[in-house]
Amino acid sequence: MASLLLRKRTRRNLWFLNPTAITQHLNLPTFQSENQNFSVPHNSPNSIRNHEFSNSTVSEFLLKALKRVASSTTSVFCRRFDPQWSRFFGSQTAVEPSTSDGLTVERIIASGWTILDESEKDWKSHAAAVAQSIHVIKKRMQWKKLLVRLDLLTAELNKPDIWNDPVHAGRVSREHGSLMGKMKGVKAFERELLEHIDMIKLAREEDDAELESEALKALLQMRRISKEKELEAMLAGEHDPCPCYIEVQAGAGGTESMDWASMVMVMYKMWGQHRGYKVTVVDEMPGEIAGIKRATIKVDGEYAYGYAKAEVGVHRLVRISPFDSNKRRHTSFAAVAVIPILGDGSTPVQINESDLRIERFRSGGAGGQHANTTDSAVRIVHIPTGITATCQNERSQHQNKASAMAVLRSRLDQLEMARQAQMNAQHTQSLTDITWGNQIRSYVLHPYQMVKDLRTNYEVSDPDSVLEGDLDGFIMSYLSAFLDKDDNGQ
Known part of the structure; x- marks a missing residue:
């Protein structure tokens, strides 16, 4: 003693x-x-x-x-x-x-x-x-x-x-x-x-x-x-205390899925704000009619990654489509990836300038008096892996390049961690197969109202509160179920 x-x-x-x-x-x-x-x-x-x-x-x-x-x-x-x-x-x-x-x-x-x-x-x-x-x-x-x-x-x-x-x-x-x-x-x-x-x-x-x-x-x-x-x-994982990037990408389904992806991104923005985190939009590619094709936000705060990692996977929405004149029920999919931001002191990957291709282009947007008229948006491609990072939301090309480089570094770190651990799902999941059979959570708005996590069977009957960022119940349920399921690790 x-x-x-x-x-x-x-x-x-x-x-x-x-x-x-x-x-x-x-x-x-x-x-x-x-x-x-x-x-x-x-x-x-x-x-x-x-x-x-x-x-x-x-x-x-x-x-x-x-x-x-x-x-x-x-x-x-x-x-x-x-x-x-x-x-x-x-x-x-x-x-x-x-x-x-x-x-x-x-x-x-x-x-x-x-x-x-x-x-x-x-x-x-x-x-x-x-x-x-x-x-x-x-x-x-x-x-x-x-x-x-x-x-x-x-x-x-x-x-x-x-x-x-x-x-x-x-x-x-x-x-x-x-x-x-x-x-x-x-x-x-x-x-x-x-x-x-x-x-x-x-x-x-x-x-x-x-x-x-x-x-x-x-x-x-x-x-x-x-x-x-x-x-x-x-939240005892090695990277749990880190800030993180949350990426949302629309699945198959055109405008329906793009609109759903936008709703999911808004949900995470509100969740981060409810927890007192600093939420910054890093990149956003809008859809042709509505919603987004993909978007990335940075969530900066204590244990941001530790909590957000529970959201990795495909999210499925069932509702009466606002884009269908016949008011038919539609199913949409959006995928979520969460990447820890390790920082320069602990990053496992060294990036050579010769491995990068930097492209500059004009930022997209809704137009009007605030439309960007300069080529300030930046896309960085890591040639050996083909991984791409884009940023167009900052005020200058220099700031966009720095943000895109930070995203690229985190994605490469994630890839290296997944390779070393041979457990890709521990850190994030692929955004390529966003369809039936891969969803982690269902959001049903019609014919009844319910949000259910298919991994833990945790459910609530108030979808509006969930879509407004009330995710802690789902997160805690998943973390406790995931950590308590294996007796052999004790």
């Missing part, structure tokens, strides 16, 4: 006890880390000089020492944390924390403690709820895979020639630090739960109702916080 709370009965103060201070005050052996065990140094008393304490007995030793401090009348002044112990606990990411009597999160879950309402003052109920949340968080983070990945990154960083390639070394170091931060945060939350359980048991042994009440309140607070942490675990 990084810190242990103990109420000193004589003065009713809460102390953060330092292991070194405890051992000095009680004339106990000072522990040193050695092969992940704590051994007694040579200057200890003969009776314990050669005795070794394994990791599993450290917490028991500390608890006994703390009880002895509790009965002492001498104050122990100590720092909050001791570096000697931080070195040990910092290296124990994979070790399962436990209480002084060996209770772990997994054992709490296996015990089948009943989870009651928050209003019930039952510490086992609160502890079980928090333990269940920790289990869900680890599952969503794919804990076992993270451990394997962390070992690989650690081995890579330990190579003597790693810094011969500073770009690669920096990328590995950043990923290693990010994983360590995520995993330490979960472990700290897990240890906090077990510490509070220890405190309740200790309070009952000492018949200290006030300390027990405080520990119970702390467990209740953890139970409430754990729900927020479950949500955070949905």
Whole structure:
């Protein structure tokens, strides 16, 4: 444990006890880390000089020492944390924390403690709820895979020639630090739960109702916080915190599908604005009569990609066509792709100027006094891959070129990530097959009203609210279903 709370009965103060201070005050052996065990140094008393304490007995030793401090009348002044112990606990990411009597999160879950309402003052109920949340968080983070990945990154960083390639070394170091931060945060939350359980048991042994009440309140607070942490675990992917581009393209169906594609793009603009994101139109190709053939927007905000990635796929609309004089029912399709914007510091693709073909043309639009009369629109073609990026919405050719280059870079990054992972659907889906059998969601406006996600069966009966940007229910339903479906990743 990084810190242990103990109420000193004589003065009713809460102390953060330092292991070194405890051992000095009680004339106990000072522990040193050695092969992940704590051994007694040579200057200890003969009776314990050669005795070794394994990791599993450290917490028991500390608890006994703390009880002895509790009965002492001498104050122990100590720092909050001791570096000697931080070195040990910092290296124990994979070790399962436990209480002084060996209770772990997994054992709490296996015990089948009943989870009651928050209003019930039952510490086992609160502890079980928090333990269940920790289990869900680890599952969503794919804990076992993270451990394997962390070992690989650690081995890579330990190579003597790693810094011969500073770009690669920096990328590995950043990923290693990010994983360590995520995993330490979960472990700290897990240890906090077990510490509070220890405190309740200790309070009952000492018949200290006030300390027990405080520990119970702390467990209740953890139970409430754990729900927020479950949500955070949905967005634990490497690129989830990034901003993103959302691309919409009309499917087969002419004007009907172009009008539907325009409605979908408006839906995402409103969704981004509802969440407080900055939404910018990067490129838009209008249809001949109505709607759009395709469009790209940039959504800039925290976890924009993490949320928007749930929208990747084909969206299907059923309605009475406003373009059909006979008022017949029509089915339209539009495809959505979501691309993370990684930034210059972490992009996996290097672009050579010689691989680019830059074309300039006059921006399209509705005309009138604001019609663009200069060749300021820019199209950039990456010759080796054939990937194209266009921007015509900025005020100058220079700005359009910069925006188009950013879109091109993100598309190439996406292509490289898909190639490396061999899981193209994890990042985006192809916009080429926008027809029956590929849709992820149906929007029905006639003969009844309903929007249904075909991946999760989540549905609502108010299409207007969805088309006005109320997508969080669909997004959360998909993310939780996608992350919770596989038990093997825990």
